[in-house]
Amino acid sequence: MPDAQHLQALLVQCAERRESALAELYRLASPHLFALARRMLRDQAAAEDVLQECFVSIWRQAGQYQAEQSQPMTWMTRIVRNRCIDRLRRPDVVVPDPDDTLTLAMADDGPGPLARLEASQDGRRLADCMGQLEGPQRVAIAMAFFDDLAHPDIAARLETPLGTIKSWIRRGLQRLKRCLE
Amino acid sequence: MNYRHPELQDRLAAEYVLGGLRAGARQRFINLMRDDAGLRRAVMEWEDRLLPLAMALPPETPPAHVWQAIAARIAAAPKSAPNSAATRAPSAPRGLSWWRALSAGLATAVVVLAFLMLKPAPAPTEVRTVAVLSGEKAPGAMVVNTLPDNRLAVQPMQDLVALADGRALELWSITPGQAPRSLGLVQPGQTTVLAPSLLPQQGDTVAITLEPAGGAPGGIPTGPVVLSGKVI
Numbered sequence: 001m002p003d004a005q006h007l008q009a010l011l012v013q014c015a016e017r018r019e020s021a022l023a024e025l026y027r028l029a030s031p032h033l034f035a036l037a038r039r040m041l042r043d044q045a046a047a048e049d050v051l052q053e054c055f056v057s058i059w060r061q062a063g064q065y066q067a068e069q070s071q072p073m074t075w076m077t078r079i080v081r082n083r084c085i086d087r088l089r090r091p092d093v094v095v096p097d098p099d100d101t102l103t104l105a106m107a108d109d110g111p112g113p114l115a116r117l118e119a120s121q122d123g124r125r126l127a128d129c130m131g132q133l134e135g136p137q138r139v140a141i142a143m144a145f146f147d148d149l150a151h152p153d154i155a156a157r158l159e160t161p162l163g164t165i166k167s168w169i170r171r172g173l174q175r176l177k178r179c180l181e
Numbered sequence: 182m183n184y185r186h187p188e189l190q191d192r193l194a195a196e197y198v199l200g201g202l203r204a205g206a207r208q209r210f211i212n213l214m215r216d217d218a219g220l221r222r223a224v225m226e227w228e229d230r231l232l233p234l235a236m237a238l239p240p241e242t243p244p245a246h247v248w249q250a251i252a253a254r255i256a257a258a259p260k261s262a263p264n265s266a267a268t269r270a271p272s273a274p275r276g277l278s279w280w281r282a283l284s285a286g287l288a289t290a291v292v293v294l295a296f297l298m299l300k301p302a303p304a305p306t307e308v309r310t311v312a313v314l315s316g317e318k319a320p321g322a323m324v325v326n327t328l329p330d331n332r333l334a335v336q337p338m339q340d341l342v343a344l345a346d347g348r349a350l351e352l353w354s355i356t357p358g359q360a361p362r363s364l365g366l367v368q369p370g371q372t373t374v375l376a377p378s379l380l381p382q383q384g385d386t387v388a389i390t391l392e393p394a395g396g397a398p399g400g401i402p403t404g405p406v407v408l409s410g411k412v413i
Contacts, residue, residue, distance in 0.1 A: 020310040031240030113237035120236035
């Protein structure tokens, strides 16, 4: 997991138009951001396009990054995630069904996505707090986050009433917030 | 609905960040965010909480052509503080005297460099990118990093086997006004770690030439420059 201070310094250098800083930022951050784009879009070529667009945006917007407001990885993740969401919700885009292996594995306490999250610098506390949720709450949150599934789609995949899904997500998020305070 | 109610704002911000606001609702929320600092703050707090979830995915290295496309696009963009010596990239002159051409092109930078050299660079404590090398059809094809132990890690950002065309890739450092100094041979398909006696300095140009197997005879480059870049 890239060190936040180092990433911050690289963003400052990008704002000063040092191409080598973007190269290093790319080397450190792109494997995580590409994994997210691939997961959300379920399409290799689309994920490559989005990653390219996002790094050009990061280069152009680096001067607007404010270290006191967000972690550098969070800032870059937001750029990638929002672009993926915009693309997924275009009316002409047909997205294949997500592979549920990863999201269902969020219910497990053993090695898996939660353990990976725990190993990352930014994700350790979140992993602890996710671990305190009930398995189904975690899975519903993961399906919304990684697969951009709407609540009725999550309900259908988990064969659970829509009202239950909504309350899992709402209560899960509130518990996460209290835990992370 | 009263959007200024803090609890409602917080709940909507959470749903927005998680992706639960669909179509019209998402767009309405984005419009509201523009004019409402409280809402923007609530969103940022939720982003800080939830976006690290992305780290639960196994990292995947993107294919090399993605970086090439990015490098080409940012290189084409206008620069805020252009440095005439730095932006005049050497365009692969051929033959034995290519480095003389490079040196001449860089001579204007000598005065500035002499000043910069008065301040010795601090010893690197972390991996630091010192140069990005590009070729005519290969923008950003190679990155040269210094390691904390003062060795160089030379990382191809794409497969350079085709570029090498069966010959050895030799890395050179060129200080303006001096003969090129070989830093060693690099692998076309993987990162090579080199331990040169003298690291490339700010203002130097680093370049890759194609050489016979085993490297340039007598330590003098013989082949064409296929990649080059300035040390920052």
